[in-house]
Amino acid sequence: MTPDISAAQQPRNHRIILWVLIGLTLLGLASRLYLAWGTNQTLPDTPARLRGDESGYEGLAYWLLNGHFFEWPGRTPIYPFFVAACYAIFGRSPASVVYVQAFLGTTIIPLTFILARRFTGAQSSLVAAGLVVLHPSLIFHVSRVQTEVLYAPLILLTVLGLLRALEQPQWQNFSLAGALLAITNLCRPTAMLLPAIVPLLMPRQWHLKRKVALFLAYLGAIIIITAPWTYHNYRTHKTFLLYSVSTALLWQGSPEFYHLAYEQLPKRHIVQIWQEELNPARNGGHDPFTIEGDRYFTKRAIASILREPAVYLWYCLQKAVFFWLGNPISDWPDHAMFNVEAMRSVFSPQRIVGILASRILPVFAALGMIVLRHRWREFLPLLLVCGYFTVIHALTYAEVRYSEPLHPILAVVIATAAGELQRRLKLISQ
Template identity: 30%
Template structure:
């Protein structure tokens, strides 16, 4: 066996070992034969899990799609986009369900998704950083992070969204690798972005910015215009059934979802985790109340509200580890999480200046991170919203390691 074959074998064994440990960790925490604290927490549905479960049941049993927190919706609505309820409904039909949903089967499905998401991160890192050791380090950090170990245990959007979000990032990086992306690349990029938006719609502004910059700044206008139209076609193909459904069933245009009023109102109470809000209010009413509170807040207490809607909410988004309803209270883990995330985000800011003219892939991933944070600042801050940004923060850490390695190598060569 020659040296190149040995190196390839070592890389394959290392990669398989890391993935195997990551999968084992996830299996460990959803082992139904264990009667420990983790197991007791996993068998309960709480919070948004209840709404998603009931939405899936209603869709299957009555053919009605509607979402109402903690209850059946009495009529069709567009309170949330249908991505995750459709996923749950498919799982219920495949695995069967009774009084209880097929929790174990859904957990196992989401476990596989999360393991594959880690591989997406590894592939993105290889593309951007071109370093097998650094990519393995990032994969290890992903598989060891409590958020990604525990999230598959819950009937929430995080695992599904995280998988398609990183798949989109991977396709975006590959798309930007080529001066002349293929038609299939363009169409697929739009299709996957549509799926991402159907699961969580907040990221939709990225598409408008990307297509605008694509057309304005790229030289080969005809090719770029064709590519942009194909991306838009893919996105519309996914979203069109949702738009048509809303028009014919609800008799109005609903482009994304109507739930924004609820989290928007919750986000108008600076540093108050339990504001006096009646969650049964109509989302449109809550939106009007929110806009009034925001206007009054910036008029009467401008400094407080300015801080709250910038650094205040950003700190709350990143300071805690998201882990479903289990909660992580280990101070060491929380501090490590904060160090990694802050280091990663600062590294991305630095990379935007360093790589501005050299690597448009890094620039666009950095812009995606910024939009993924900014779109949530008007709403109630919760670590759930920051969940998909954590893997991209890890990429920032990887970029910093790579730059520092190059600097050390250059310094050694200079000294010798």
């Protein structure tokens, strides 16, 4: 009797794939540790190195260790807890946070492989993992004391949890998926309305009672995990605040902001607009990081949208593009998208190549979905997740860093499409 050679080779192939994945993960870790080392060589190991939102996160972490539990409504707790944990171990050292983030950022490599295996073979899944190994923007997240480096793996875990729940529809799996989403929202609350897409993903053949029961298990886990934080906000600020203030996010997506940022001359960077229009010392005392200030700017935004709905719609369409390719007022020098000459005055040649490579990835993913159009139902969960974030930021405010945690999902689409094209070429050549 002839032995089954393919069956005998299977464990060996699995070992090879595992070792390649380990090698890719170590390569990704090495690149991130190298960036962390280079960043720490050029900046002081003090809070003076921090810029923009970094100071807020670092300050919350420092005050946590000094007995002040989130007395400011401007941020959600997960990432400050992470920074505080680093400080508890290493002292008040932003450099140590960056090194720890190198390890944290590396987790997206095996997670991307695991996600890709649900849609394609092992070799294409390794390609997907490889795309995030040296992804310039995902590596750069390591150097900043901001949520992206933690949010990216949390988004992947949330998507994996949802896919497992849909494939194995038990209340325990839906509860786990809801718990993962709740933790993700406590890191950054953008996905707070994501449960709205879950009923759309449930198969039609499921009985209505089953759908309702599983969805309630999903929502129940979200509520249980979120409720203590919401109660803390109510006890501290004497008002209902689910996660945190939006920091004038809707106003930055309104026609009033559009005229100010994109039509008035001279054109200004987003930092200048914050220093002038959103500065309480200049706008009559309305601080967007407070509950009162956030509500003030939200009312202004709604009034602006109602006055000029056509301008708002046009701006929303632009923001859907800005979300993936970069916002001219924050992500591109001199408001010039994909202008290499303008970039040369700000970035090194290596950084320019990295930026362009990162921001062209969504284009390749879109082309990949054209290749995979016959499998669109299979990819519907990924499409709806990406579409959800696009719509949310198109309605509010868009920067490319908000879309970068979704790039591992794009890598899965690209790698699957590449594998599909390879399979078709083999069939043609035979």
